[in-house]
Amino acid sequence: MGSLVGNGLSGTLPKEPEMWAKYLVAKESFWHPSPLDTVIDDADWTFRLNDGLRKALLRTLASLSAIKSIVADHLMPTIVREVGLVEASRYLELQTVVEHIHLDTYDELRARLLSSCPDAAIRVCTSAEDYASQAKTAWAMRLVNDPSKGLEDRLLAFMCLERIYTASFSILVAWLRKRAFLPRMCRLVDLICRDEDRHVKFARDILNHLRSCPSLIYIKSMVSEAVALETEFAADYPALFSLEKTSGVADYIKHRADDLVTSLGCPKLYHACNPFEVRSGPPCASRPTIFERRIVSHHQLPLLGDIHDVLGPFSASAFGY
Numbered sequence: 001m002g003s004l005v006g007n008g009l010s011g012t013l014p015k016e017p018e019m020w021a022k023y024l025v026a027k028e029s030f031w032h033p034s035p036l037d038t039v040i041d042d043a044d045w046t047f048r049l050n051d052g053l054r055k056a057l058l059r060t061l062a063s064l065s066a067i068k069s070i071v072a073d074h075l076m077p078t079i080v081r082e083v084g085l086v087e088a089s090r091y092l093e094l095q096t097v098v099e100h101i102h103l104d105t106y107d108e109l110r111a112r113l114l115s116s117c118p119d120a121a122i123r124v125c126t127s128a129e130d131y132a133s134q135a136k137t138a139w140a141m142r143l144v145n146d147p148s149k150g151l152e153d154r155l156l157a158f159m160c161l162e163r164i165y166t167a168s169f170s171i172l173v174a175w176l177r178k179r180a181f182l183p184r185m186c187r188l189v190d191l192i193c194r195d196e197d198r199h200v201k202f203a204r205d206i207l208n209h210l211r212s213c214p215s216l217i218y219i220k221s222m223v224s225e226a227v228a229l230e231t232e233f234a235a236d237y238p239a240l241f242s243l244e245k246t247s248g249v250a251d252y253i254k255h256r257a258d259d260l261v262t263s264l265g266c267p268k269l270y271h272a273c274n275p276f277e278v279r280s281g282p283p284c285a286s287r288p289t290i291f292e293r294r295i296v297s298h299h300q301l302p303l304l305g306d307i308h309d310v311l312g313p314f315s316a317s318a319f320g321y
């Protein structure tokens with residue numbers, strides 16, 4: 001047996017070795033973006049995107065920042081306080097730092113795009129102050145502040161925020177990536193999505209360790225609320241992307257929700273087929289990963305041609321472009 005000195009647990013063996021191993025992987029995978037160099041995106045942003053797409057992207061980034069701020073500043077500190085298990089606490093403390101990096105990245109991306117936005121009218125109507133955006137943040141804050149909620153409820157809320165409330169952004173980014181628009185931004189999103197996937201799986205691991213888990217009725221209630229709010233938020237997406245099947249965006253959000261509830265051992269709520277399931281190319285696992293680099297230089301990031309690992313089985317090729 002190797003020395004335990006320096007493993008961060010005062011020389012003792014971890015009681016939850018699987019959680020501890022995930023913490024060590026997360027620590028080794030820690031990244032921080034170099035100062036955002038999105039100059040290469042400027043021409044796409046100014047000349048290739050139309051007003052509708054610019055508005056959707058700015059509004060979505062604003063909403064993500066608002067949600068991520070709640071996660072990083074309020075939800076994660078509460079979960080860390082309540083979790084009690086040292087191996088989980090270490091992971092969650094590191095995750096809190098990562099959530100702040102995601103928040104900073106969204107804010108910087110939005111600021112950069114706003115600074116070169118060609119239409120002043122778009123700039124003033126792309127904050128997260130519309131009804132649908134505010135409904136999402138109000139939902140999140142209600143769950144953070146409700147003293148009757150326990151750790152299991154907050155973990156479920158967190159999973160909804162990271163999986164369901166990011167669904168419309170996944171569609172938008174996939175659409176942009178398919179056309180090779182905004183490549184620097186898309187690469188940053190790859191990194192964030194990789195982290196989010198790990199965070200959601202770790203939250204599920206903690207839930208599996210708790211004696212009291214959310215009831216099936218409560219899970220259904222929370223997930224269906226989140227799906228309704230995200231669907232409302234993305235109501236104009238079908239027209240934006242000229243989708244033949246206008247229910248495609250809503251179906252994709254429901255599909256993500258079904259993935260979430262089945263990962264918790266619950267039956268599907270919607271049985272929604274993924275409308276964007278067509279994909280091509282080898283699976284991501286066969287490709288070299290970029291995520292284990294501690295410091296990320298956007299000049300060095302290779303393109304990820306396949307988003308299956310990041311966004312689930314969704315592929316923008318299903319849009320038919």
Ligand SMILES: [Fe+2]
Binds near residue numbers: 099162195196199
């Ligand atoms: Fe996260």
